[in-house]
Amino acid sequence: MKLYHFPISPNSRRVVAVLHHLHLDCEIEALDLSKGEQMQADFLKLNPNHMIPTLVDGDFVLWESNAIMQYLCSKAPTNALWSANPRVQADINRWLFWQAAHFGSACSVMIFERVIKKLFMSAEADLQEIAKGEERFHRFAQVLEQHLKGREWIVGDAVTLADFSVGSFLDLAEMAQYPMTPYTEIARWYSNVQQLPAWKSSV
């Protein structure tokens, strides 16, 4: 297998972490998005969205990070990251969709305005966009904060894809200045994710 990624991207870091957690053999190639390497013709044939992460497994090409993580779990059938129990699986899936549709998109506004624009575009952050991103962040962070009370992990008693998926967006919390102060449960839970060997080695 071969995974195309970009090191600073939360979307690709969670996939790399899952690869490491499952000890799967995979070549990892970085595309430099700041140089537009995702627009190369060969890569566009793999992913017409010109986005990383993108996985190639023989003649099978897969994009969308949460789908890639689920596929990787199918390569290591006894793992607990993606339970075989239908209700547990649905619960994990709920958080993957929630990350993609709500929490991650709120974080992405602050990442774009405060990190991407500064590092790669030499542009100023748009304060109105940041205000909208912060409002959305509070709306969804409150849900996660309540959910995490009394829990070590998002679903059940052990780490699952839900933790890798949602946790990947906390990675840039400081750099993108998320308004984290009220969210002590999120900070406590994310420190659990940060202690995972696969998380540490996925940078």
Ligand SMILES: N[C@@H](CCC(=O)N[C@@H](CS)C(=O)NCC(=O)O)C(=O)O
């Ligand atoms: N929903 C996608 C999002 C992937 C994504 O946003 N990738 C960004 C980097 S974080 C990208 O490759 N952007 C390059 C571009 O849009 O040209 C996933 O979860 O895989």
